[in-house]
Amino acid sequence: MVQAKTWVLKKHFDGFPKSSDFELKVEELPEPKDGEVLLQAVFLSVDPYMRNFSALSMKEGDVMIGGQVATVVQSKHPDYPVGSHVVGPHGWRTHTVCSGAAMDPVLPDWPQDLPLSLALGTIGMTGMSALNGIEEILQLKKGETLLVNAASGAVGSVVGQIAKIKGCKVVGSAGSDDKVAFLRELGFDQVFNYKTVGSLEDALRTASPEGYDCFFENVGGHYSTVALQQMKDFGRIAVCGSISLYNDSKPQTGPYPHPIMIIKQLKMEGFLQSRWNHKNQECMKRLMAWVKEGKIKYREHVTKGFDNMPAAFMGILRGENIGKAVVAV
Ligand SMILES: NC(=O)c1ccc[n+]([C@@H]2O[C@H](COP(=O)([O-])OP(=O)(O)OC[C@H]3O[C@@H](n4cnc5c(N)ncnc54)[C@H](OP(=O)(O)O)[C@@H]3O)[C@@H](O)[C@H]2O)c1
Incomplete structure (x- = not known):
């Protein structure tokens, strides 16, 4: 027994x-x-x-x-x-x-x-969330600019690296200087510590004055509201998570939808990685290959x-x- x-x-x-x-x-x-x-x-x-x-x-x-x-x-x-x-x-x-x-x-x-x-x-659930969020939801294209928050975490760190493999400019934010140094090691183009920048709005604008084609959203709340303002017209947003809200005793209530979504004609879609469970083996093989080639570090x-x-x-x-x-x- x-x-x-x-x-x-x-x-x-x-x-x-x-x-x-x-x-x-x-x-x-x-x-x-x-x-x-x-x-x-x-x-x-x-x-x-x-x-x-x-x-x-x-x-x-x-x-x-x-x-x-x-x-x-x-x-x-x-x-x-x-x-x-x-x-x-x-x-x-x-x-x-x-x-x-x-x-x-x-x-x-x-x-x-x-x-x-x-x-x-990296070769499991969180890596596949990054891969499918980028390919299935954002349909990220070469030359585009992508923003990812909680960027040094399990999902965000893979998001940024896949976007670099696809030939994109990547902006990432994280909550400590050590985390930001890690993002530089991973090859992110622009990085900042969102806890010490003072103005999130200015930090996002400085990192990409021309705005963002794609936003891989892990955090939600205030961050989301600020980032939406700096999307380009027809920008796409993959809502993977909203960790800043998970510990709220009372759920926050908007206002939704944000008017900027209409003005800029943005497309926002939430997803669960389990939607693509039928292709887990294929996704894991691709992630494994990138890890072996040194294109994805962990x-x-x-x-x-x-x-x-x-x-x-x-x-x-x-x-x-x-x-x-x-x-x-
Ligand atoms: N949709 C799906 O299928 C799916 C799958 C996996 C994960 N997710 C979601 O994706 C997000 C990232 O997951 P993960 O596995 O990468 O997380 P993780 O590696 O566990 O990292 C979480 C990071 O989130 C940041 N964080 C924690 N509390 C925060 C707060 N109150 N405000 C802002 N940032 C906070 C912290 O980094 P900083 O120091 O940088 O703040 C923390 O290190 C989460 O929202 C998670 O729920 C969704």
């Missing part, structure tokens, strides 16, 4: 999450039946959506949602041999008994020198120990991470 540690949502978040909102529990798992596997988590993902979705899709007492990379330690499923690795939405748990539904094998031929945790980040913010999941999660909401935040079990 295997014992799994799990983190459950003890109390719905009210404003910024607190340690006391989470509870560590131990549960006994049954033996896998035919068609099932026993998984042992190796890396777990902490993502902003866990804050956003918890209120919408979770009850108190539920195991926290989220992706993980796991090793198959027992198998009664022909497609998942013992010792192989999978990525799946198994939540904040050290061990899981499940069927193969909803999980993907980690790409075959995963290079020895690349950490498996990238299957949660950094990770690794927290050690399953017991530190809540701290790691609260850390991203405080902006402690550069690159993808993961927990190594």
Whole structure:
């Protein structure tokens, strides 16, 4: 009998999450039946959506949602041999008994020198969000100017690099000087620390006086209102996230739509990466190829120990991470 540690949502978040909102529990798992596997988590993902979705899709007492990379330690499923690795939405748990539904094998031929945790980040959900946001929503074209905020995070850092691969001018903002230095290392054309610039409006205008064709929006709220003013006519906006609003106890209410959207004839579309789950393998292969060629660089913010999941999660909401935040079990 295997014992799994799990983190459950003890109390719905009210404003910024607190340690006391989470509870560590131990549960006994049954033996896998035919068609099932026993998984042992190796890396777990902490993502902003866990804050956003918890209120919408979770009850108190539920195991926290989220992706993980796991090793198959027992198998009664022909497609998942013992010792192989999978990525799946198994939540904040050290061990899981499940069927193969909803999980993907980690790409075959995963290079020895690349950490498996990238299957949660640059070569996983957040990298694919960047890729699909750029190609499917923005349809970014060579020579265009793209703005991305939360640019040193898991999604933003890949957005900027893909836009450079596509021959675009990239402007990125982030919340510390170290983060801004990282964006320079990644080859962003113009970068600034939005917390110290004084005027966000001036910083955006200085970075691209001619305005923006595309805006990859991760933050929302005030940032969004200011950035919309500086879009070019017929600009496109991919709304990937609105992290600045996730901890609001009371949702903000607009005014929407902003008049500038009409005057400039802007196109704005929200998306969930899961819309393109059917092409995950193809997207991961493309991201892997860019990483191997050195065209996409990555950094990770690794927290050690399953017991530190809540701290790691609260850390991203405080902006402690550069690159993808993961927990190594
Ligand atoms: N639509 C989808 O399918 C999808 C998929 C993945 C992610 N997302 C969304 O994309 C966005 C970025 O995700 P990620 O995984 O890249 O995040 P991440 O790596 O965890 O980084 C989050 C970053 O957001 C910034 N941040 C945190 N609180 C903030 C606040 N109150 N105001 C402004 N910035 C704040 C911080 O950077 P600074 O220091 O620079 O502020 C922080 O490091 C999030 O909104 C997330 O919900 C959406």
